[in-house]
Amino acid sequence: MTVAIFLFSLLGAMALGMPIAFALLVCALALMVAQGSVDMTILSQKLIEGADSFPLLAIPFFILAGELMNAGGMSKRIVAFAMACVGHVRGGLGIVAVMAAVLMAAISGSAAADAAALGTLLIPMMRAANYDVPRSAGLIAAGSIIAPVMPPSVALIVFGVIANVSIGKLFIASIVPGLMMGLALLIAWLWVARRDKVAVMPRKSLRETLLATRNALWALFMPFGIVGGMKFGIFTPTEAAVAACAYAFIVGTCFYRELKLRHLYPLLVTAAKTTSVVVFLIASALVSAWLITTSSVPQQIAEMLEPFLDDPRLLMFMMMVLVIVVGTALDFAPTLLILTPVLMPIVKHAGIDPVYFGVLFIMNNAIGLITPPVGIVLNVLSGVAKISMGAIVKGVWPFLFAQTLVLLLLIIFPELVLVPLKWMF
Numbered sequence: 001m002t003v004a005i006f007l008f009s010l011l012g013a014m015a016l017g018m019p020i021a022f023a024l025l026v027c028a029l030a031l032m033v034a035q036g037s038v039d040m041t042i043l044s045q046k047l048i049e050g051a052d053s054f055p056l057l058a059i060p061f062f063i064l065a066g067e068l069m070n071a072g073g074m075s076k077r078i079v080a081f082a083m084a085c086v087g088h089v090r091g092g093l094g095i096v097a098v099m100a101a102v103l104m105a106a107i108s109g110s111a112a113a114d115a116a117a118l119g120t121l122l123i124p125m126m127r128a129a130n131y132d133v134p135r136s137a138g139l140i141a142a143g144s145i146i147a148p149v150m151p152p153s154v155a156l157i158v159f160g161v162i163a164n165v166s167i168g169k170l171f172i173a174s175i176v177p178g179l180m181m182g183l184a185l186l187i188a189w190l191w192v193a194r195r196d197k198v199a200v201m202p203r204k205s206l207r208e209t210l211l212a213t214r215n216a217l218w219a220l221f222m223p224f225g226i227v228g229g230m231k232f233g234i235f236t237p238t239e240a241a242v243a244a245c246a247y248a249f250i251v252g253t254c255f256y257r258e259l260k261l262r263h264l265y266p267l268l269v270t271a272a273k274t275t276s277v278v279v280f281l282i283a284s285a286l287v288s289a290w291l292i293t294t295s296s297v298p299q300q301i302a303e304m305l306e307p308f309l310d311d312p313r314l315l316m317f318m319m320m321v322l323v324i325v326v327g328t329a330l331d332f333a334p335t336l337l338i339l340t341p342v343l344m345p346i347v348k349h350a351g352i353d354p355v356y357f358g359v360l361f362i363m364n365n366a367i368g369l370i371t372p373p374v375g376i377v378l379n380v381l382s383g384v385a386k387i388s389m390g391a392i393v394k395g396v397w398p399f400l401f402a403q404t405l406v407l408l409l410l411i412i413f414p415e416l417v418l419v420p421l422k423w424m425f
Contacts, residue, residue, distance in 0.1 A: 005034045006292065010338065020334045021277075024284040031291040046290055050283030054238060055161050060275035061241030062152045065248045066108040067267045072252020072259040074219035075117045078103045081216035088203035091196065093126050094139055094189040101143030102182040105150040106223030111332075111369050115144035115377045119384035130198050137385040138370075138396030141377045142185055142403060145366040148332070150178035152226055152244065155336060155362050157237070158282055162289060162340045165354045167237040168230050173417050174359045175227070180406050180416070181363070188402035218251045281333055289341030301342060312352050316411050319343055319357075320364050324404075327368025332376070335365050356417050360410055367403050370396050 009030035013023035025043070032038045069075065082099040086092050097118060104114045118140045126136040148155040151171035160167035204212070225247065226240050235243060252259030308315040326335050340361070347357045369377040372393050382392050410416055 005030055006295070014334070020337070021281045021284040023334075024281075024288045024337065028284075028288045028291045031288075031295045035291075035295060043287060046287045047283050050286030051279050053161055055157065055167055056279060056282065058152075058157050058167070058238040058241040059154055059278055060271060061238075061245050062109055062154055062157070063274050063278075064267065064271040065152070065241065065244035066110055066113060067271050068245060068248035068252055068259065069107055069219070069222075070113065070117060071263050071267055072248060073256040074107060074222075074248070074251070075104060076121060077212075077216045077256070078107075078219050079118070079121050080212045081220070083201070084204045084209040084212035087201040091190065091193040091198065092201055093122060093129060093131060093198075094136065094193055095186065097122050097126075097136070097140050098143050098182055098186045098189065101140070101146055101185075102150075102179065103220065103223075105144075105147040105178060106152075107219065109147055109150070109153045109155075111144045111147045111366065111377050112380050114147045115141055115380045116384060118144060119381050123381075123385045129201070130196075132193075132196065132395070133385055134387055134391040134395030135192065135398075136395070137381040137387060137392045138394075138399055139185065139189055141370050141381045141392065141396055142399030143182070144377055145369050145403070146178050146181050148366040148369075149174050149181060149359070149363050151175070151223070152237075152241065153362065154278065155332065155365065156358070158278070158336060159340060159358050159362055161282060162285055162337070163344045163354060163358060165358055169355045170358050171227065171230065171237060172420060173355050174362070176416055176420050177359055177363055177406065177410055180409070181403055184402040184406045185399055188398050192398045218255050222247060278333075281337060285337035285341070288338075292341050301346065305346060309346075309350050312350055313411060313414075315346075315350050316352065316357070316360065316414075319346070320360065320407065320411060323361065323364040324368070324371075327365060328371050332365050332369055335368060336362070353414070353418060356414050359417055360407065363403075363407055363410075367400070367407065370400055370403075 006027060010023055010027040013026040014020070018026065025047075028043065029038070032043070079096065079100045082096040082103070086095045086099065089095060100118055100122075101114060104117065108114055119137065122140060123133065123137060127133050147153065151174060153171075153174065156170045156174060157167055159165065160170050222244065226244060229235050229240055229243065230237060249259065305315065305318060308318050323335065323339060326339065343361070344354065347354060369375060372378065372389075378389065378392050378396065382389050385392070
């Protein structure tokens with residue numbers, strides 16, 4: 001009965017067009033009514049407690065760091081570096097897209113931002129070189145979803161706060177899966193584009209390649225500085241976000257000289273608006289999480305999954321199937337906020353490593369960004385490439401299959417996620 005109240009109140013509020021944060025609060029209120037103890041004071045206190053978290057400070061700083069990096073010219077220098085390395089190879093612009101997506105994922109942490117940046121830079125070049133535009137847009141869309149998986153990922157921070165899991169461990173554990181996603185895309189692209197008759201970009205001279213590498217060095221150093229700093233205990237993930245902001249500001253103003261003081265105010269406003277939405281969502285989700293726990297919703301769902309509890313791999317597979325199904329109907333944020341408090345008690349009861357589950361859970365949610373009918377990243381690329389939604393859905397299928405195959409591989413071989421974690425910690 002409690003599960004039915006949870007689902008009906010949440011989905012009903014969302015069906016009425018209510019924003020996700022308010023729908024979560026309505027769900028929490030419905031659960032309080034079901035328990036027979038409606039107390040708005042407790043509801044407001046839990047809402048404040050949800051936002052009162054030190055790890056959450058990483059979110060505004062990483063968001064601001066991403067804004068500073070894009071405004072400071074890091075994105076286009078990364079693309080220029082990739083172009084100098086492999087742009088002359090047949091199908092090279094697709095390889096450039098994958099390389100640039102992986103490098104930018106380790107800098108921005110935002111799928112939509114990466115999709116817009118890469119699409120704006122590469123789609124006109126791919127169209128001029130006679131590449132299949134829907135397939136090219138599908139490749140860029142699939143590459144951009146690496147951003148929520150690789151550090152510094154806001155999604156990993158949100159999951160860490162809600163699930164009470166080490167954000168530093170999530171960052172380290174997500175590196176190999178993120179690189180595997182990039183490799184899978186590269187293989188898929190080379191397979192589907194092998195017979196295309198496209199124009200080949202001229203090979204860059206050694207001098208041009210060295211110049212592009214030198215120009216991109218400041219941007220390329222960024223992810224190594226973040227991960228290395230956490231590995232050697234120089235700073236926590238929250239402090240790493242502050243360091244990323246300072247680094248992006250210095251590089252953009254002093255070295256690339258594209259970031260001007262007049263740009264700071266609109267960038268700060270954009271980062272503040274994004275942060276306010278994200279933090280309010282998290283606070284609302286934590287209120288719902290508390291009431292979901294006290295209402296025994298996880299225990300009831302665990303009873304449904306009881307036949308799979310003795311086999312962690314099979315349980316992980318079933319949970320990932322659930323996330324895929326939900327992800328086709330809901331966007332990244334609501335899926336993450338709704339399912340985390342529901343599934344985490346089951347994960348702990350089954351003895352599954354919470355960090356391992358968190359990485360696969362975020363990866364699965366990221367894949368949902370390129371699954372129709374919602375697919376927010378598909379909508380972004382559809383607008384940037386000026387093609388229909390149907391065309392880009394057709395173009396993304398080979399790459400969606402490749403990313404899903406990586407997810408399945410990590411379910412079968414969890415050591416691929418856990419071994420680097422053991423080495424780093």
